[in-house]
Amino acid sequence: MKRRIGLLLGVLLSAALLAWTLRGMHPKEMARILQGLRIEWLGAGAMFYFIPVLLRTWRWGILLHGLPPARFGDRFVALAIGYMGNNLYPARAGEVLRAYVLQRRSGIRIGASLGTIVVERVFDGWMMLLLGMAALLAFPLPGLLRPAVIGSSLLFGGALALLVGIAHAAERLRTVLERMARRWPGRPGEWLFGFLSRFMDGLQVLRAPSRALAVAGLTALIWLAEAGTYGLVLMAFPFRTSFFSLLTMTAAVNLATALPSAPGYIGTFEAPGVAVLRAFGIPGPAAIAYTLVLHLVLWLPITLVGLALLLREGLRKIPTFPPEQRVAPSTWSEGPR
Numbered sequence: 105m106k107r108r109i110g111l112l113l114g115v116l117l118s119a120a121l122l123a124w125t126l127r128g129m130h131p132k133e134m135a136r137i138l139q140g141l142r143i144e145w146l147g148a149g150a151m152f153y154f155i156p157v158l159l160r161t162w163r164w165g166i167l168l169h170g171l172p173p174a175r176f177g178d179r180f181v182a183l184a185i186g187y188m189g190n191n192l193y194p195a196r197a198g199e200v201l202r203a204y205v206l207q208r209r210s211g212i213r214i215g216a217s218l219g220t221i222v223v224e225r226v227f228d229g230w231m232m233l234l235l236g237m238a239a240l241l242a243f244p245l246p247g248l249l250r251p252a253v254i255g256s257s258l259l260f261g262g263a264l265a266l267l268v269g270i271a272h273a274a275e276r277l278r279t280v281l282e283r284m285a286r287r288w289p290g291r292p293g294e295w296l297f298g299f300l301s302r303f304m305d306g307l308q309v310l311r312a313p314s315r316a317l318a319v320a321g322l323t324a325l326i327w328l329a330e331a332g333t334y335g336l337v338l339m340a341f342p343f344r345t346s347f348f349s350l351l352t353m354t355a356a357v358n359l360a361t362a363l364p365s366a367p368g369y370i371g372t373f374e375a376p377g378v379a380v381l382r383a384f385g386i387p388g389p390a391a392i393a394y395t396l397v398l399h400l401v402l403w404l405p406i407t408l409v410g411l412a413l414l415l416r417e418g419l420r421k422i423p424t425f426p427p428e429q430r431v432a433p434s435t436w437s438e439g440p441r
Contacts, residue, residue: 114194114364121371125378126392133389138397142340146397149336150405156329157183157406160224163322166315167220170308174210181413182206188410191368191403205417215299219306223267227323228358229260235327235355271310278304330354337398341390349384356380373399 161180168174186202203217270277278301285297309315334350356376361369374395381391 115366117364118366118371121365121375125371125374125395129392130389134393137341137390137393140342141397145336145340146401149333149340149398149401152329152336153333153402153405156326156333157187159322159326159329163319163326164220164224166319166322167223167306167309168212168217169312169315171216171220171305172211174206174212178206178209181209181417184406184410185414185417185419186410187406188414191407191410194367195364205419208417213302213305215302216306219303220309221306222303223307223309223319226260226263226267227319228327229362230264231320231323231327232355232359233260235351238351267307268310270304271307274304274307274311327351327354333402334398337401338394340397341394343386343390343394345381345384345386349380352384353377353380368403369399 158180161176161183164179164183165174165176168179182202182205185205186198189198189201190196191198199218199221200214203214203221206212206217207214281297281300288297309319328351331347331351331354334354335347338344338350353376356379357373360372360376363372365372374392377395377398378388378391381394382388386394
């Protein structure tokens with residue numbers, strides 16, 4: 105029931121944001137813009153998008169340090185399938201799917217993988233906030249974006265401080281968990297405390313400053329490359345804007361996609377994207393056309409690749425049981441491998 109309510113709220117938010125974005129749309133003007141698109145630049149943007157995906161695969165290897173080794177190819181397969189899951193399923197179900205696929209291919213337990221994914225998201229959030237803060241200092245952003253950036257700063261700052269604290273107190277927390285597990289006997293207690301212990305294993309990178317700095321540096325490179333994709337897609341359109349505006353747009357849309365939404369981040373991508381472009385002087389029809397096309401370019405290639413890899417893995421659907429639970433392969437609707 106809670107999942108259904110969450111999905112309903114996400115769909116309603118997506119619909120409201122999309123309706124707000126498309127208000128006052130001029131279909132003829134948008135059609136004229138879309139007819140003049142240079143398809144070769146869209147193709148270039150779609151291919152270039154896999155550079156940040158490869159960088160994310162590299163970064164994930166650093167985050168997984170101290171856990172059983174996972175080859176680059178195994179990490180890429182899991183990452184692509186996970187992003188496909190986020191694009192097609194609600195509530196970021198792709199994150200669990202990503203961790204499961206990595207467990208299948210490398211033996212890293214799901215709880216530990218999810219710990220690294222949480223750290224990854226916090227680093228991504230901080231990088232988006234640095235871009236957002238730069239935008240606040242350099243340009244008068246729309247009123248709705250200012251409180252969003254400030255609120256997100258507090259949220260991600262608190263999350264990072266909490267994760268660092270857990271990472272450095274892992275041994276003491278593990279002792280406490282063991283004591284609690286003895287007082288709460290039975291399978292549910294064993295599963296919960298085992299999962300939390302493995303989750304803390306995924307936070308090890310936060311205890312190594314050099315590796316944390318490497319992750320931060322790669323995160324900056326990833327988002328610069330992501331903005332490069334935005335720039336290549338822009339070349340398909342007859343208007344231009346500064347790279348700084350594209351960096352600001354990158355930050356805004358990726359912070360907004362953390363909100364509950366329909367699968368594929370519908371609405372939560374378009375609303376802030378159009379708002380930023382209009383703040384930088386791009387007319388409404390052009391801003392809407394560009395944002396819609398950009399979303400498609402970012403969504404379609406990784407979704408197709410992820411689906412192909414999912415089928416190659418023999419999976420037919422996302423699992424619905426608790427992450428660390430062991431079940432027979434048939435429960436996962438696995439096909440022949």
